[in-house]
Amino acid sequence: MRGLWKLILVELKLYLREPAATFFTIVFAPMLLLLFGTIYGNKPNPFFGGRGMVDVSVPSYIALIIISVGFMGIPVATAANREAGVLRRFRMTPLRPEAYIISNIASYYVMTAIGVAALVVVGKAVYGMKFEGNILSVWAGFTLGSLAFFALGYLIAGVASTARIAQAVGMIAAFPMMFLSGSAIPLEVLPQSVRNISRFLPLTHVVTLMRGLWAGEGWAEHLTEVAVLGGVLIVGIILSARFFRWE
Amino acid sequence: MTAIAIDRLHKSYGDIRAVDGVTFEVSPGEIFGMVGPNGAGKTTTIECLEGLRRPDEGRLSVLGLDPQRQGYELRERIGVQLQESSLPDRLKVREVMGLFAAFYRRSADSAALLEQLGLSEKAGAAFGQLSGGQKQRLFIALALINDPEIVFLDELTTGLDPQARRAMWDLVKGVRDRGKTVFLTTHYMEEAEKLCDRVAIIDHGKIVALDTPRNLVASLEAENRIVFSVEAPVDEAPFRAIQGVTRVEQSGGRIIIFGREDGLLVRVVMALDSAKIRFRDLRTEQPSLEDVFLALTGKEMRE
Ligand SMILES: Nc1ncnc2c1ncn2[C@@H]1O[C@H](COP(=O)(O)OP(=O)(O)OP(=O)(O)O)[C@@H](O)[C@H]1O
Numbered sequence A: 001m002r003g004l005w006k007l008i009l010v011e012l013k014l015y016l017r018e019p020a021a022t023f024f025t026i027v028f029a030p031m032l033l034l035l036f037g038t039i040y041g042n043k044p045n046p047f048f049g050g051r052g053m054v055d056v057s058v059p060s061y062i063a064l065i066i067i068s069v070g071f072m073g074i075p076v077a078t079a080a081n082r083e084a085g086v087l088r089r090f091r092m093t094p095l096r097p098e099a100y101i102i103s104n105i106a107s108y109y110v111m112t113a114i115g116v117a118a119l120v121v122v123g124k125a126v127y128g129m130k131f132e133g134n135i136l137s138v139w140a141g142f143t144l145g146s147l148a149f150f151a152l153g154y155l156i157a158g159v160a161s162t163a164r165i166a167q168a169v170g171m172i173a174a175f176p177m178m179f180l181s182g183s184a185i186p187l188e189v190l191p192q193s194v195r196n197i198s199r200f201l202p203l204t205h206v207v208t209l210m211r212g213l214w215a216g217e218g219w220a221e222h223l224t225e226v227a228v229l230g231g232v233l234i235v236g237i238i239l240s241a242r243f244f245r246w247e
Numbered sequence B: 001m002t003a004i005a006i007d008r009l010h011k012s013y014g015d016i017r018a019v020d021g022v023t024f025e026v027s028p029g030e031i032f033g034m035v036g037p038n039g040a041g042k043t044t045t046i047e048c049l050e051g052l053r054r055p056d057e058g059r060l061s062v063l064g065l066d067p068q069r070q071g072y073e074l075r076e077r078i079g080v081q082l083q084e085s086s087l088p089d090r091l092k093v094r095e096v097m098g099l100f101a102a103f104y105r106r107s108a109d110s111a112a113l114l115e116q117l118g119l120s121e122k123a124g125a126a127f128g129q130l131s132g133g134q135k136q137r138l139f140i141a142l143a144l145i146n147d148p149e150i151v152f153l154d155e156l157t158t159g160l161d162p163q164a165r166r167a168m169w170d171l172v173k174g175v176r177d178r179g180k181t182v183f184l185t186t187h188y189m190e191e192a193e194k195l196c197d198r199v200a201i202i203d204h205g206k207i208v209a210l211d212t213p214r215n216l217v218a219s220l221e222a223e224n225r226i227v228f229s230v231e232a233p234v235d236e237a238p239f240r241a242i243q244g245v246t247r248v249e250q251s252g253g254r255i256i257i258f259g260r261e262d263g264l265l266v267r268v269v270m271a272l273d274s275a276k277i278r279f280r281d282l283r284t285e286q287p288s289l290e291d292v293f294l295a296l297t298g299k300e301m302r303e
């Protein structure tokens, strides 16, 4: 695994040099929080079980960051690197394919985590956001959700023949999910008919899991979410490995 | 000990037989070139040797290793410049060199490499901001970053200006003089002739000739040519009479005299003088690899 750390650092630097990627990963969710926080404040609300709008939005927006990295960042970047011939140049070195993929995933994971940290800092500093959960649990749930969606992102890159197609597929899959899963708009606000559809969207399970763990619920109450996301992760890994191409 | 051995390599893409039974060996310390027109099968051959493409048939050995099964070990010890590849646009030249150096057990001095390739001033520039020729030179630097035993260069001077091309030839010769083996492809006959110790001419996936450039040209037994322009048509008879002249061609004010013997030029100039023929642009042309290609394949080698 020679060069692995170096490659992770380089990938992080490159990520930060992409203004659009950096914006959607780090700036967008905190901005949204400030926007809605300004409008609605964070007063306890029976509608959200006695929590405030911000208390509920922060864990939901984590899902928003995850999907924007997984469905909009990863597919385009991966397919574009393949298309341009970047991947075949790396292949001509002794670097193992596993090392390349691991560094890639690690850099996305770190960037997503930085986005979450920015969101939490804004929630805490500006709105005194409530956190009733266990940090390790939340971190584990975040990791499960991220990796499941990253795997789907690599799958999109693998099946799309070009970067443009990867971008279109990623967007088409991401947008409805953002609005119907409760990540951008709280599930409580959505009509029952939409919530019936929501149950079938993997992102909804990230939202439910994050909100639950955030509020201090135990894993036992979220076996469905864990099973769904675990399933998505495993199937995603198998399929994305099957469809992965260097050129 | 051979550096590269390739025995009856076959590779097809669907119906296209890209490489059709290629066999040769390359010795350590030589510059070996493959020349041929577009689509001849050069890239397919070189990328099979690098382990990037899987041969349909045939045995390959590079530094005694099998490129398919021992690819990682092999890639530690070879350097590769691909005909087509790229790097992330926002990666800086210096970072590219540092990153690739980290992938290898051994590494060369990357600042010195950039200097040699005339890229020192561009060390802080992003890859996407480099010109085509600068990118090409960066890829050559990358091919040398692990101080490889064999360097594979696929179209090393495509996109370079004449000055950079000459500098590249010197660089490649320098690599050879340090005991390394160089395997390159080109479609410039002149490049093959001036740079390579041995040349394989490939056409339609088959090797049609393989030898030193000098022997290839000698094997043609072709005549030298003396070419000049005249203002009005002239009588060819006095030239035919010159000792050593085999043939005379005249068209559109241009005369070409074919012949083989030493001293031909002096005799032709004397004949021109005594016949009081006014002539311009006189030059001699020796047979080149270009003529070898023409003779072997019946077509001009043009890009
Ligand atoms: N990946 C591929 N899929 C299908 N056909 C291919 C592929 N690569 C090469 N070919 C075909 O195989 C033949 C040999 O191609 P190759 O790239 O080896 O030629 P080359 O000698 O390197 O040509 P050039 O001088 O243009 O680089 C061509 O007819 C080409 O169209």
Ligand SMILES: [Mg+2]
Pocket: B042, B043, B044, B083, B154
């Ligand atoms: Mg080629």
